[in-house]
Each structure stands twice: as structure tokens, then as C-alpha cells.
Amino acid sequence: MIPGLGAVATTLIAGVEAVKKGLSQPIGSLTQMGHIRLGKRTENRYPKIKDFVPIADFKDIVFGGWDVYEDNVYEAAMKAKVLEPGLLNAIKAELEVVVPMKAAFDQNYAKNLVATNVKTGTRYDLAQAVMQDIKNFKQKNNCSRIVLVWCGSTEIYYEASEIHQTLAAFEQALIDDDKRISPSMIYAYSALKLGIPFANGAPNLTVDIPAMIELAKLTETPIAGKDFKTGQTLMKTILAPGLAARSLGVKGWFSTNILGNRDGLVLDDPDNFKTKEVSKLGVLEDIFKPHENPELYGDLYHKIRIDYYPPHGDNKESWDNIDIFGWLGYKMQIKINFLCRDSILAAPIALDLALFSDLAKRAQMSGIQEWLSFYLKSPQTAPGLAPENDIFKQLMKLQNTLRHMMGEDLITHLGLDYYQDLVEAM
């Protein structure tokens, strides 16, 4: 179930329905296309992840969700203009049945939206109503399990305050209709209260507050956040580990983006942009660790801009100028011009987060799922624990978690035993 049936969510739903009908392939989804090595390299065991771990099958997935607009998923997907009308028409019947339920919303958190499909009442009432929506959906569709993935708009920037520190304070604040509880927190609270995993695709705090961590532990529920790692940040977490691995210095990294979808419209408000900026900024610092490498990264100037530019629609264009230096301090430059499709990159992430969160729940893994950092721009970690943003380490962690779940040996890539065996054989 998805709060926010916009570009990402409709691209996800249409994609799954198209794959179910054999019209397309789930490219970009690690759960569907990725393989995992098991055992020693000499064993040649390299199954697909979906054949190795018992994740839900596509044919068993049904979608539901909420939005502040009334458009069904077919209409919303046509408006988002991410996928071709030809493809959407081939799955029109499957998409039209997904009609958004009334949203738990507060205009202050996304000022650029004109909301028409919203619930009324206090925050406590809204949480009760969302829980009832989930129960009704589950019963109507005969589902054995539910997962929530937030694909709603980025909320304005806010920091955790005293009402977010404990579950008791949070529940009192719900009753008091405290404005510091954001709409996304209402969905997250409702899901966790029912023991339903919640993953956050946007940069707002949502489950990244002590009260939610406490609730997740209490109801033994997995949580993951935050912000789908697509586009420019994806490229950063691929490239920066390579530069750091070669001990090349970086003096500056200027990143700018233009995008014209509804996400871009919401981010055009400075308060909403700040939430995104904070989520994107941490990545390089975590990978380069300037305090430990002052000669290489101590002066790194990192600047990020996003501009709303309607003609580009969902086809985001980003430019990066990276000023690096090498042997004896000699300067070099790297330029990246990525003509990406935001929702095409985000949809498989939302899918994988849903499938893996559900798997985690069945594997009795509750609380923060750091192994899902691979998918996230600003990974949630235990308090005081620095996040890991290097995509290759994140992948290793994810794969080792799957091996651990299934009782397979963890892979360290040490490999000395191959040579020991060789020596003994000689």
C-alpha cells in the first residue's frame, strides 16, 4: 500500500502489471534481475536472488494507496507522462481499479499541492482512519500480508522535537493534534501499530525518530528510510568510492539538476527543497571522511541545486562538475551530464524495498533495516552509528544479510584458501 500515487508509484504499479502480462521486464530491480554468489567461487552457485530467498511473487501482489488527488492510477500515470500511453492502455483495466483513498494531509507540509481528496479530523482521527483503510483493504483483497512504502511528496523541512522522542509523547501529541506530527508520520504510525513494515522513499524524517523506532521494536516491525537513491546521488555513491579507493583528492563537487514533474514543483518551495538538500549533502562526507583524510578532502566544497523546469517533465537532467587532484596535487576535472528518468530509476527501488521489508518481517528482523541502505540516499542507522553510503559496501551488506537469513556462509572476499588448497595439492 502506497501513500502518494504520483509518478513513482504509478510507474511501479504499471511496471508490475506489465511484467505480470509478459509485456516487459523488471529491469533495475535487484530482487528480480540480480544474482547472488553462494559458497566458494569453485562451486559456481550463482542463483537469481528471487530464486534464493522466498520473496513474494509478482502474481500475488495487489496495490492500494492514498492521494490528495482523486485520479485513479491509470489517470495519474497518464498525467505523470513517464510511461508511453500504448503501454498504459494495454494494462488500463488493472490500473483503473486502483483508486486512491482519501489522504491524511496537512497543507502546511506541501504548500504547492491543491488537495481535494483528504480526510478530516484530528491527527488521532486520521491515524484511526488510516488503520481502518488498511484493515479494509487487507480483507477486501484477501491479503495475507501488507507493506507500506511512502511515495508521497517531500514534506517541508522539520527536525525532531520532544514529541518525537518517545512513543508516549507521540501518542499524546496525536490526541492533541500537534502540528509537529507530519502526515507521513500518521501513515507510518498506523502501519507500525498494526505490525506492518514501513519504508520511506522521501527525505522527510517520518520513521527516523525515536518514537517510531520504539514502536517498531514493540510491534516487531521492520522500518527503512530514507529517500530513494536515484539519479545524481546514485552516480555519486558509485563514483565517489572509486575516487576514494584510489586516494585521489576532491576539491569541489558542484551538482545541479532540472526537473519538471510534480516532485519538482513541490521542491520549488524552499522549505521542501531544504529537506531534499539535507538528505543529499551527507553522502560525500560519509564516503570521503574529510576529518580522517584532511589532505585529500579537507577543503571539499559540495554544492547542490535543484530547479523546477516543466518542459523536461519526469526526465531529469543533472550536471556534475568535479574538481579532483592527483599525484603531487595536479588538478583534473570530471563532468557528468546524466539524462535520467527519475521514476524509471525509483520504481524498482520501491518494489525491492517492499519485497525485502516483507521478507524481513517474516525473518523476524525488526526495527531499522540498515541492510536496505543500498536503496536509500540518507540511510537510517542506529543512533550514533555513521551510515555507510558506498554503494558497493551497501550491496555486500545486503547480500550477506540474505546469505545469513538463508544459513549460507558469509562471503569475505579474502580467498586465501583457494591458494592454500593449491599449495597442498602441489
Ligand SMILES: NC(=O)c1ccc[n+]([C@@H]2O[C@H](COP(=O)([O-])OP(=O)(O)OC[C@H]3O[C@@H](n4cnc5c(N)ncnc54)[C@H](O)[C@@H]3O)[C@@H](O)[C@H]2O)c1
Ligand atoms: N523520482 C525519484 O527519482 C525520486 C527519488 C528519490 C525520492 N523521491 C521521492 O519520492 C516521492 C514521490 O516522488 P514522485 O516523483 O512520485 O512525486 P509526485 O509528486 O509525482 O507524487 C507524490 C504524490 O504524493 C501525493 N501526496 C502528497 N502528500 C500526501 C499525503 N499526505 N498523503 C497521500 N498522498 C500525498 C501527491 O499528491 C502526489 O500525487 C517524493 O517525495 C520524492 O522526493 C523520488
